[in-house]
Structures are given as structure tokens and as C-alpha cells.
Amino acid sequence: MRRWRTTRGADVPGLDEKLETIYDEVLRRNPGETEFHQAVHEVLDSLGPVVAKHPEYADRAVIRRLCEPERQIIFRIPWVDDRGAVQINRGFRVEFNSALGPYKGGLRFHPSVYLGIVKFLGFEQIFKNALTGLPIGGGKGGSDFDPKGRSDGEVMRFCQALMTELYRHIGEYTDVPAGDIGVGGREIGYLFGQYKRITNRYESGVLTGKGLAWGGSQVRTEATGYGTVFFVDEILRTRRDSFDGKRVVVSGSGNVALYAIEKIQQLGGTVVACSDSSGYVHHEKGIDLGLLKEVKEIRRGRISDYAQECGDPARYVTGESVWGVPCDIALPSATQNELNGADAAVLIANGCSVVAEGANMPCTPEAVRAFGEAGVTFAPGKAANAGGVATSALEMQQNASRDSWSFEHTEQRLASIMRGIHDRCLTTADEYGSPGNYVTGANIAGFTQVADAMLALGII
Ligand code: NAP
Helix, strand or coil, rough: EEEECCCCCEEEECHHHHHHHHHHHHHHHCCCCCCHHHHHHHHHHHHHHHHHHCCCHHHHHHHHHHCCCCCEEEEEEECCCCCCCCEEEEEEEEEEEEECCCEEEECCCCCCCCCEEEEEEEEHHHHHHCCCCCCCEEEEEEEEECCCCCCCCHHHHHHHHHHHHHHHHECCCCEEECHHHCCHHHHHHHHHHHHHHHHHCCHHHHCCCCCHCCCCCCCHHHHHHHHHHHHHHHHHHHHHCCCCCCCEECCCCCCHHHHHHHHHHHCEEEEEEEEEEEEEEHHHHHCHHHHHHCCCCCHHCHHHHHHHHHCCCEEEECCHHHHHHCCCCCECCCCCCEEHHHHHHHHCCCCCEEECCCCCCCHHHHHHHHHHHCCCCCEHHHCCHHHHHHHCCCCCHHHHHCCCCHHHHHHHHHHHHHHHHHHHHHHHHHHCCCCCHHHHHHHHHHHHHHCCCHHHHHHC
16 A cells, blocks of 8 residues: 545545545546546545455445435526526536435535536535434535526526426435525525425425524524534634634635624634635724624625725725735635635745635645645534534424424534534544544544445445
8 A cells, every 4th residue: 555645634544546446437437527526536535544444345335336426417497587588597406325314415506506516515515414423415406597686586586497396306305405605595485485385385394594484493594604613612622722812714705604703703703804706805803793794694795895884994805815814713614625725825824723614625635735734723624514514404303393492502502513523523533543634534434424324225
């Protein structure tokens, strides 16, 4: 066996011939799907010591089966815009793995969505969901629809058109979508309404992220951001440290970013910068969360509006990376591959000591390698941002028992799940000879959970 440097930082004995053959097969069978290749490579990177210890995984083709989605659905979404013109988008649902439970994962509305993005997200989701310890499989979906600049009526008609096809593939025991980029409470409402209309069933458990008045869970809106911060809080606790007095940069200003900022502030940290796809705002005194929520959640405005309306000196910057703002902790919470090797070098030079992924795969392999070499603690998204899907599973639990829990109770459950994921990552990393490596720990712990279930269920 040769030495293998992982894309996510650690130098472990690893990717043996069998794994390399599997990766080559993934490249051959899924041409052009670069994000999917990246996500698969990252997991295979960690699995060298696992296949050495457990030859049965390779013998029963568990990894090869895991890399092939159980089902991939691509469909046409025709709808009529406000001018009366017919628009056509493409819809996707990739039902990746159901060894642990019904497929679970969000829907993304963004013009960049194509099969490779949905497959990368679905693949990640399998291991993330396994890490939560809850009975949920992995899936993901979405559309190349761009909600920016669309009226409320257009968004509603688009959601109805999408659900007119999707409804036949989903169900509380089959596949349970939720939100992601471009899909929040408003969109989940329109999707649920159309599902209910078509099926004539009030099947609350078919979608998560619902409104509190009609089957939603407390803390679901906050869960991914809060969960990421709880995870970092655990990392800091292992060093006998805390958020108190820390400078933090959070990228994005959507669902994950807003509630990460909220929890950081509650824990005594100062968020000095956040962003959207047009630029970032640097606010040295700390982001005014009330104003940010008003601009982003209520008015669906831009981060430049925040800077303009903010009484204090807040600087709006375009054409530069938000990672240039000095910080102790960085939470990339916008989108995939938004933090590259050069950004990592700047963060390291500025003394950043913890990076946790609020978004899915926001750090490029080069960035992750740089963090590993510099001794920066790095928490991968499949562990750090699992709080969203975990709380979705809690929403499913409440729906199944026709119950609804208090905010405090649900938040405590979330915090305890994040602690559990954190500890499992560390224990597994120790067990496989990479102490302190959250990437190795998350990949192996998630993988073995799913792989054991797949072995038990036979060749299916
Ligand atoms: P969201 O509410 O739609 O917000 C996305 C934010 O990212 C927006 O501020 C958006 O700015 C910004 N953004 C998008 N593309 C960008 C780019 N190329 N460069 C810089 N900024 C960009 O989405 P979200 O739910 O917060 O999701 C953010 C990330 O977290 C995604 O990777 C998602 O998969 C992941 N995630 C979400 C959840 C969840 O529960 N929502 C759970 C787990 C993981 P614009 O408004 O300018 O586009």
C-alpha cells in the first residue's frame, strides 16, 4: 500500500488499488460531473484504512453500489410567467441511497443546477444523514429555475408545475424533500399546497421545512446555522476555549448564514463580515442582525442595501473575497467551492484557527489541504452542517406522532445531536489512526453506518 495524501488534508496510508479502480469507474460512468467527482474522491480518500480492515465491503461491492444512485429522475417543468410567456425549466430528483431510511435531502433552485450538482449533494447527504444517527437515507433535487427577480406569483406557479411531476416520486415513507439554496418556507408552502391538492392527502411528513402553523417544527429555520455553531463550540470546548470575544467571518446571507450569525452573537462572538453573490459587507463593530434579517428575509434585498442603510460605518466591497477580512473563525456558508487555496492562504496568514463548512463543500481540495498543513482545525460540511437535516428528521418524528415540541426542547435535541456527531467524528478518527482529523472521522463514521446496513439488506 502506498502513502496517500487526502484532498481534505490528512496524510494517511490509503487509496489502494481497489478504491482507485472504483474512482476511475465513477469518472467513466459520469462524464462532466465535476462536483460529483470531487465529492466521491473526498470520501474515497478516507476509506483506505476501512477497506483494509473490512474486505467484505469491497467483496460485496458496497462502495461501487454506493457511488451509483438508486434512482435518478429528470423532468420538464413548463410554466407561464407574468407576461404570459411559456417558460421551461428542468427538474431533478436523485434518490441516492435508502439503506437507512427514506431518501431525505433538499431541493435547490439556482441557474447552476444540473445533474452533477444534484448528485454531489445527494452523495454528501447519504453520509451526513447517517452521521445524525437518525433513520434517513440520502437524496437531493432541484431545478435550474432562477428565483431572483421573479414575482411571488411566478414562484408559486413554478413550484406548482414542479410538484405536478415530483408528487408521484415522493412520500413520507419514500422520499422527503426540504429546502436548500433558493428554497425556503415560501417555496415549501407552495410545494406542499400542490402536493395536497393533487393527492387529496394531508401528508405532513412528505416535506420538511413547513410553516409552524401547518406541521413545521420549531428550530427548523434556525437549525443548520445553529447546528454549525454548536459544532464549532464543541471544537472550541476541546481546547478549553469558547466563542467569547472571537472575530468570525460568515459567507453568504441566506438561511444558513443568518442563523449562524444569530447563534454566534448569542455565544459572545462578533461577526465582522458576511456576503452575497455580488459582494460582501465588512462591519467591524459587528453585523446588525435585525437589519440584515429585515433586508434579506423580509425584503429579499441585497447585502449592498444593508451597507447603505446601516447607521454605523459598514463597508460594502465588490470584486474581492470576503476571506480577506481577518478573523479567528471562518464559516463558509454560501455555496460549493467558494473558498479556494488562495483564500485559505490569506485566512491562515491572518491567524484563523477554525474553519467549519456551513455550506456543502464550500472549500476546494486545495484549501482543505492548506488548512491541514497549517494546523487549522477543519470541520467538513457533512458533519458541521448536519443540524438542518437532523431537525428535519425531528420534524418527521413530530408529524408521525401528530405532536409539536417547544423551541427549547427542539433546540436541546439539536445541540445534543451535534455534540454526538462531533464526538463520533473524533472517536472514529482516533480509531482509524488520524486523531483530531474531522474529515477522516466524518467520512468513515458515515460510511460504515450505511455500509453495514447495505450488507445486511443484501445485494439490492
Ligand atoms: P440560501 O438561503 O438560498 O442562501 C444562499 C446564500 O449564498 C445567499 O446569500 C446567496 O447570495 C449566497 N450565494 C449563492 N451563490 C453564491 C456564490 N456563487 N458566491 C457567493 N455567494 C453566493 O441558501 P442556504 O439554505 O443558506 O444554503 C447555503 C448553503 O448551505 C448551500 O451550500 C446549501 O446546500 C447548504 N445547506 C443548507 C441547509 C439548509 O437547511 N438550508 C442545510 C445544509 C446545507 P445571492 O442571494 O446573491 O444568491
